[in-house]
Amino acid sequence: MSNPTTSFFQSLARRGHETLLEDATGTIRFDLTHEQGVDRWFVAIERGDISVSRDGGKADCVFHGSRATFDRILAGQSQMYPSWLRNEITTPGDVRLARLFVRLMPAPPGAHHPRDFGRERRRAA
Amino acid sequence: MSDGLVRLLDGNTFVVSEETGDIDASPTIPTGFFSFDTRFLSKWILSINDERVNALTVEEVEYFESRMVVVPTLPAPLVDIGVSAIRDRSIGGSFTEQLTVINHEPKPVDLRIRIDVDSDFADLFEIKDVRNKSGTYYTQVDGGRLRLGYQREAFRRETLVSSTVPARVDEQGLTYHVRLEPHGQWTTDLHVQALGLGGRDLRESLEGRPGRSRAQIRQDLAGWLAQAPRLTCDSPTLGMTYRRSLADLSALLYAPLTGRGHAIPAAGLPWFMAIFGRDSILTSIQALPFAPDLAATTLRMLTVRQGAVLHDFREEEPGKILHELRYGETTAFEEQPHSPYYGSADSTPLFVILLDEYERWTGDATLVRSLERAGRAALHWIDEYGDIMGDGYVWYQRRNERTGLENQCWKDSWDSISFRDGRLPSLPRATCELQGYAYDAKIRGARLAREFWHDPAYADRLEREAADLKERFNRDFWISDGEYYALALDGDGRQVDALSSNIGHLLWSGIVDESRAPKIAQHLLGPQLFSGWGVRTLGTGEGRYNPIGYHVGTVWPFDNSFIAWGLRRYGFHQEAGRIAEGIIDAAEHFDGRLPEAFGGYERTLTRYPVLYPTACSPQAWSTGTPLLLLRTMLGMEPRGEHLVARPAVPSGMGRIELLDIPGRWGRAGAVGRAHPERR
Helix, strand or coil, X not given: CCCHHHHHHHHHHHHCECHHHCCCEEEEEEEEEECCEEEEEEEEEECCEEEEECCCXXXXXXXXXXXXXXXXXXXXXXXXXXXXHCCCCECCECHHHHHHHHHHCCCCCCCCCHHHHHHHHHHHC | CCCCEEEEEECCEEEEEECCCCEECCCCCCCEEEECCEEEECEEEEEECCEECEEEEEEEEECCEEEEEEECCCCCCCCCCCEEEEEEEEECCCEEEEEEEEECCCCCEEEEEEEEEECCCCEHHHHHHCCCCCCEEEEEEECCEEEEEEEECCEEEEEEEEECCCCEEECXXXXXXXXXXXXXXEEEEEEEEEECHHHCEHHHHHHCCXXXXXXXXXXXXXHHHHHCCEEEECCHHHHHHHHHHHHHHHHHEECCHHHCCCCEECCECCCECCEEHHHHHHHHHHHCCCCCHHHHHHHHHHHHCCXXXXXXXXXXXXXXXXXXXXXXXXXXXXXXXXXXXXXXXXXXHHHHHHHHHHHHHHCCHHHHHHCHHHHHHHHHHHHHCCCCCCCCCCCECCCCCCCCCCCCCCCCCCCCCCCCCCCCCCCCEEEHHHHHHHHHHHHHHHHHHHHCCCCHHHHXXXXXXXXXXXXXXXXXXXXXXXXXXXXXXXXXXXXXXXXXXXXXXXXXXXXXXXXXHHHHHHHHCCCCCECCCCEECECCCCCCCCCCCCCCCCECHHHHHHHHHHHHHCCCHHHHHHHHHHHHHHHHHCCCCCCCCECCCCHHHHCCCCEXXXXXXXXXXXXXXXXXXXXXXXXXXXXXXXXXXXXXXXHHHCEEEEEEEEECCEEEEEEEECCCCCC
C-alpha cells in the first residue's frame, strides 16, 4: 500500500490542518481508478481542518481520474488544471473546492526560488 | 472599426468576421468563431448561385448581435440587384445566424444557397501558424447536421452546425436549393455550437452554466446599464464614451467556473479574451465607483488561484497572483504555461491595493477579513519572492526561459525596457512603477492589518518598510541630470535611464517625494512625453522611441487614466485635466470606444489619433479609462462613510453630473463645472 497516492492521503490525515485551505469548507471524494478497481478517499475540510477517511457520505465535489494520473501530479510531473483541461480528470460538483485543493499539490522537483535562480544565472554569466 | 472586421462578443466567446459576414481565416487575419481559446469555425462562407457575396451595409446592433445586408454581385451603377440576403447574427448560447434571402425580381428565381464550413480547432496561441497539430480531425454528417471534430487523447472539441430548414449536408458544408417566387423570401436559422467533453456545450463544462440566449443577454445588459451611475454632461463625446464603455465592459464580462455565477472582465478582444491578473485588477479599480461587484469577484477569483508552490515553468511562487489563465489545447498539454501562468511582478502588490481600495469604497469588511490569509501571503510575496536581489526592491527575471515573458511589468513586450541609447538592460530588472506599487501595497496593507486583521504590530512594520522603501527609492532611482525617475534598475545596479510614462504611475502610488513631484508633472506634460492626446509610453528623444511601437511610443488610454489620477493626488489639477480632456477627445475619433493603444504622433501633426495596427478593441482597461477619468475630474474619494467630490473639470468639458454612485454611503451624486482657464 505504499504508493504515492496512499502516502499523500495518510500524510494529509496526520497533518490535520492546512493553512492554505482556511478559506475552504466541504468534502471532496477521490475516485482513483487502477487495474484492480477504484481507490476511494474522502477528504473533509472545515476551514482548513482536515479529516481523511476511506468511506463517507455525500461529497460536494468528486475527483474522477486514474491513480496513475494522480501519482504523476503528486510527483510534480503533471498539473491538476491542465489534466482537467485534457479531460484526464473530471471534477463534478463544487469546482472551487477542487481548485483550492490544488494548493496542496507539491512543487515539481528542482523548482527554484527566484533569488536562487537569479544567483545561478549571474554566476553562469 | 476601420479594419473591415465585424466583431460579436460575449465574454470569452466571440466571432470575428469580414463585413460580408464571411469567415475565411488566414494567418494574418484571425477571423473565426472562438470559444475558450479555441477556434471552432475557420471557414463560414456564403455563396448564392456560386457567387461570393459583397456587403451593402453592416449594422452592429449590440455587442452580441449584428446584421449584414449582402448581395451576390458587385454593386455597380445602373445594375439592378436581383437578389439580396440578410445575415442577422448573434452570439450567446451558440453562434446563431438567421439567413434571409430575398428575390427582388418580378419573376421566380431558382437559387443554390451554399455555406462552406470548416474548422481548424486552432489554439489561440497557434493562430498565426496552425500546423502539424498532434490530434486528429473528423467530420460526421448526422441527421441533417454537420459535426466537425478534433481529438487528442481525451481532449475533444466539436463544432455542431444545424439548420431549421433542412439542408443537403456534406462534409464541407450545407446546400439549399430554393425557388423564390416574385418578391418572395426565404429564411433559415443556422446554429453553430461549440462542444467539449462528451458532446456537452463547452460553456457548460468550462463555465458551469450554458451560454445565455440573446434575450437573456439583452436583459442582463439592460440591468447592468440601469444599475450604473447616471451621467449628464455638456460634452457629447464624454456622454457617448461613457455609454459605450459601460456596454463594452459588460461585453467583456464572463463568469469563470469558480466565480459562482459572478463575472469578471476578460482583458481584450481578440488576443486576450482570458483572465489576466493585472488587467482584471486595474479594470476593477477603474470601475470601482461604477460597478464595485467586479472588484469583489476579481479578488475572490484571483485568491482561488493564488500561487502556493515554486514552479519554474509557470513562474509560480507562494502568494503570487496569477498573470494569465487559458483553456486551450497548448495549455492543456502543458506546452504553454497558462495553467495559470504567474509571470507578472505587479499583479501581487496590485491585488493588495485593490483589496484596500475596494473596502474604502464599499465598506465590505467581511470580504477583507475573509481574504486576510491571501492578503498577508501577497504582502509576504513582495519581500520574499519579489525581492530577487535581496535589496528591498521588487525585481523580475523569468525562470521559464522558453515561453515565459522577458518583461513582467505591464509593458511586457521584449523591448519595452531600455536605456536612453536603446540598449537593453541586464537581468533581473526592477522597473520603477513596481516599487511604487509595492510602497502603496504596504501602506494600504498596514491599514488593513490595523483596522481589520487586528494586528497593529504588523501594520507598524509595514509602514516602517514603506517609509524606508520610499527613501531608498528616491535616492536610487532619481536621475539627477534629467530630473526624473529611472525606468528601472538593472541586474548590475545601473539606472535604466529612458524617460517613460512609468513615472506617472509613481504619482498614483504616492512614492514620489513632494519636492520632486513638480518636475515629474512637468515631464509628463512636456514635449517628449505629451502628444497632445496623452502621455506616450516612451519619450520622443529616446533611442527606441517609435510612435507606433507597442510599448515604446504609443499612447495607452489606461496608462493615462492612472497618470491623471496620480497628478490629482499631488495637486496638479490642471495637468490631470489636460490628460483627461486629451483622451476623451481621442475617444471621439473611435466612436467612444478607446482602443488598447494609439499612435504617439504629435496631435498637431495628424489631427486625429492614429490607430495602432493590432490594437485590441474593446479592451477592458481602455473601457475602464473613461470611468477613472470621470472619478479624477470630479475628484471623487471616499472619506469615512461619505463620498467627497472635489471637482477639477477641464475648461472644454463644461458641466459633469454623475448621480447614483454606489458605495458605503448607499448612492450619492457628484457635480462639477469647468472654470475659465487660469494659468
